[in-house]
Amino acid sequence: MSLPTVSDSLSLISPKRLDEAWGEEVIRFENLSVRFRVPAERMRTFKEFAIRRVQGKVSFREHWALRDVNLSIRAGEVFGLVGHNGAGKSTLLKVVARILKPTTGRVWVKGRVAPLLGVGAGFHPELTGRENVFLNGTLLGFSQQEMEEKFEQIVAFAGLEKFIDAPLRTYSSGMRARLGFAVATDTQPDILLVDEVLAVGDVAFREKSTARMNEFIERGTTILLVSHSMNTILSICHRVAWIHQGRVHMVGETEQVVAAYQANRDNAR
Amino acid sequence: MSSTNIPIYDSAQRVHPALEELRESIRYRYLIRQIVRRDILTRYKRSVLGVAWSMLNPLGMMVVMTVVFSTVFGRDESYPAYLLSGLLAWNFMAEATTSIMRNLVWGSSLLQRIYVPRTAFAISSIGTGLVNLALSVIPLVLVMLVVGVPIRLSILFTPIAALLLTAFSLGLGLLLSVFAMYFPDVSEMYKVALRAWMYLTPIIYGEELLANGGAKWLLVVNPMRYLVNIFRIPIREGRIPVWEEFWPAALIAGVMLAVGWLVFTRQADEFAYRV
Numbered sequence: 001m002s003l004p005t006v007s008d009s010l011s012l013i014s015p016k017r018l019d020e021a022w023g024e025e026v027i028r029f030e031n032l033s034v035r036f037r038v039p040a041e042r043m044r045t046f047k048e049f050a051i052r053r054v055q056g057k058v059s060f061r062e063h064w065a066l067r068d069v070n071l072s073i074r075a076g077e078v079f080g081l082v083g084h085n086g087a088g089k090s091t092l093l094k095v096v097a098r099i100l101k102p103t104t105g106r107v108w109v110k111g112r113v114a115p116l117l118g119v120g121a122g123f124h125p126e127l128t129g130r131e132n133v134f135l136n137g138t139l140l141g142f143s144q145q146e147m148e149e150k151f152e153q154i155v156a157f158a159g160l161e162k163f164i165d166a167p168l169r170t171y172s173s174g175m176r177a178r179l180g181f182a183v184a185t186d187t188q189p190d191i192l193l194v195d196e197v198l199a200v201g202d203v204a205f206r207e208k209s210t211a212r213m214n215e216f217i218e219r220g221t222t223i224l225l226v227s228h229s230m231n232t233i234l235s236i237c238h239r240v241a242w243i244h245q246g247r248v249h250m251v252g253e254t255e256q257v258v259a260a261y262q263a264n265r266d267n268a269r
Numbered sequence: 270m271s272s273t274n275i276p277i278y279d280s281a282q283r284v285h286p287a288l289e290e291l292r293e294s295i296r297y298r299y300l301i302r303q304i305v306r307r308d309i310l311t312r313y314k315r316s317v318l319g320v321a322w323s324m325l326n327p328l329g330m331m332v333v334m335t336v337v338f339s340t341v342f343g344r345d346e347s348y349p350a351y352l353l354s355g356l357l358a359w360n361f362m363a364e365a366t367t368s369i370m371r372n373l374v375w376g377s378s379l380l381q382r383i384y385v386p387r388t389a390f391a392i393s394s395i396g397t398g399l400v401n402l403a404l405s406v407i408p409l410v411l412v413m414l415v416v417g418v419p420i421r422l423s424i425l426f427t428p429i430a431a432l433l434l435t436a437f438s439l440g441l442g443l444l445l446s447v448f449a450m451y452f453p454d455v456s457e458m459y460k461v462a463l464r465a466w467m468y469l470t471p472i473i474y475g476e477e478l479l480a481n482g483g484a485k486w487l488l489v490v491n492p493m494r495y496l497v498n499i500f501r502i503p504i505r506e507g508r509i510p511v512w513e514e515f516w517p518a519a520l521i522a523g524v525m526l527a528v529g530w531l532v533f534t535r536q537a538d539e540f541a542y543r544v
Contacts, residue, residue: 036542049452098278098384101538106281113278117382126311135307138300139385147299190275 023075025110026191026222027096032069032105034091034246035062065091067246068105073239075111075190076220080227080237080254082261088246089226093117093193096224111190111222114140120180125169129160129179132168136183150186157208158182185212191222230258286534293386300385304372304393309400320404328408331356335412338473350418350505353409355472357402358500361431362438362493363463365398369442370449370456377450377540387537388530391446395439402431409504421507430500430510433522437496440522440529447536470494492521 037060066088073079081089094100095107097115122139123132133154137147155164158178168176185192194213216223217236227233233240233254240257242250250257284292294301313322334356335349342348369391376390406427413420449455470493471479479487488494495518499510510518 034542037539095280099380099382100542102280103542106279108281109278111275115383121379121383124307124311126314127307131307131310135303138297138303139379139383141297141384142299144299144302 023220025072026075027071027073027110027224028106028108029069029071029092029095030106030108032066032095032102032107033064034066034088034095034100035064035103037061038063064246066095069246069248071241071248071251073222073224075222077239078217078223078225078237080225080233080240081243082227082230082233082240082258083243083249087243089243090195091246092243093195093224093226096191097193109191112187113191113193114184114187114189115193116181116184117193117195119184120176123168123176123180126167128167129155129164129171133164133179133183136180140184142187154179154182154186157186181209185209185216188219189216189221191224192216193224195226230262234258286537287531290386290388290530290534290537294388294392297386297389301389301393301396304390305396305400308368308393308397324404324408327357327360327405328411331408331412334473335416342474346416347418347505349416350413351475351501352473353412354501354504355497357405357409358430358434358497359467359470359472359493361398361402362434362441362496363467364401365395365435365438366442366445367456367459367463368394368397369439370446370459373446374449374453374456380540387540388443388533391439391443391533394442395435398438399431399435413504418505419507421503423503423507423509426503426509427500430496430503430518433518434496434500436522436526437492440525440527443529443533444525447533450536450540466491466493470497472497492525495521 069092081092083089091100093115094117095102096109097113097117099115099117120136122135124135127135130151133151134144134147137150138144142150155161158175158181160175160179163171163175171179213223213236223236225233225237237254239252240254241248242257242261250260309320313320316322318325331349331353335352338352339348345351372390372394373387376385376387379385380387410420445455445459449459469487470491471488476488476494479485495514499514499518502508502510502514
């Protein structure tokens with residue numbers, strides 16, 4: 001089975017066209033590799049570990065989640081990532097979000113990154129909505145003052161004015177998701193990382209969040225989107241990379257990459 | 270937009286991880302404040318007496334222990350002050366180190382989703398401990414007034430002693446967390462070790478007991494003994510520790526913090542890889 005290689009697909013977009021369409025480079029991966037170390041046998045306790053250590057039986061299986069990734073993403077692009085489960089798409093987002101450091105190679109990011117991976121991070125059920133907004137906001141790296149300035153707007157967007165001083169445990173899961181999404185996106189991020197999280201909340205809120213996404217796209221926010229829905233990818237992405245077993249298998253215009261990916265997926269069935 | 274406002278993240282920029290972590294935890298100081306707030310609020314939120322518990326709790330314990338142990342060890346009238354100041358210092362260290370481990374384990378699920386400097390969680394635990402320590406000085410002073418131990422100006426030295434205790438606890442907590450991240454049972458083992466350690470430290474009994482019992486070496490090798498001492502001297506003896514008492518404590522605290530911070534930040538990236 002022969003598939004188009006990286007270099008073939010790179011030539012699909014001439015540098016000139018990119019320069020005209022998009023701004024400066026904002027994300028660059030250079031020979032990026034990430035290695036996980038998975039214990040060959042699960043050791044839950046220190047006792048077990050100590051015994052095995054003495055016996056010389058501690059071993060790790062190395063797993064390369066990403067291998068030699070080279071990509072360049074420019075300001076204003078909506079860049080999609082497709083691939084099978086475990087291909088390394090989410091790992092790539094985590095590298096941009098600084099959650100994971102490259103094992104080798106380099107990642108370079110310019111601008112403020114809003115990770116939608118962190119929606120509702122650190123929410124505590126006993127605290128009120130208000131307290132949680134501040135806790136969640138500071139977890140995302142905002143200062144106290146910034147949060148005070150944005151607070152009204154966040155609550156209004158989430159539509160939770162009446163409940164903001166009630167403990168979070170009294171909220172429905174939809175309300176929590178709304179609050180989390182409102183905090184995570186109520187900024188002017190330069191880069192937005194989305195990992196299929198848009199299906200939160202009720203229909204009205206989903207429309208609202210889609211509207212906000214579109215607002216971001218129009219304003220020129222760079223978006224890195226991981227999705228299994230080819231419809232979503234086809235409707236909003238400018239360019240797509242197909243990640244396969246940790247490597248960039250193909251990168252180029254949305255329709256071509258999606259078509260190749262789908263053909264391959266159908267063949268495999 | 271000026272280019273100075275745009276943050277640039279470059280993984281190839283070579284900064285020592287220990288320094289980078291320090292820089293980032295300063296940048297996340299608002300988060301540290303929020304976590305301390307959360308810890309103090311949630312602990313007492315659904316209780317009637319609220320934050321008063323953080324004072325009543327040590328007060329109750331102090332009264333019980335004073336009554337019990339004064340009859341055993343307390344020929345000296347300053348014994349209650351001896352016991353209480355020792356207990357405060359010890360409890361601060363014990364609570365801070367265990368909660369550093371707990372907080373980092375809580376944080377590890379978060380760290381799969383967003384970037385936060387890991388030490389921010391540890392520093393928050395210390396912050397919560399310091400707030401509780403400061404609050405328990407009130408019952409300490411109360412007890413001292415009741416039992417008639419004079420309160421002297423030298424009590425103002427205790428913040429410096431508390432600072433050294435803080436450094437020691439943070440270093441030890443970080444070091445323990447490196448193990449606890451891989452093996453959850455380390456925190457259980459530590460609880461047992463902590464108890465043994467406490468009874469080997471002159472908290473409820475005097476140093477003479479070990480010195481006369483031919484176990485003087487136990488005093489020499491126990492780092493907590495030096496730190497408890499400089500916290501205790503200004504309260505019980507009403508004087509500022511002399512240089513010979515001070516420098517070993519400062520050295521121990523400094524070395525522990527440096528070792529803990531370096532080992533932890535060196536290992537921190539590994540945590541994320543090993544899932």
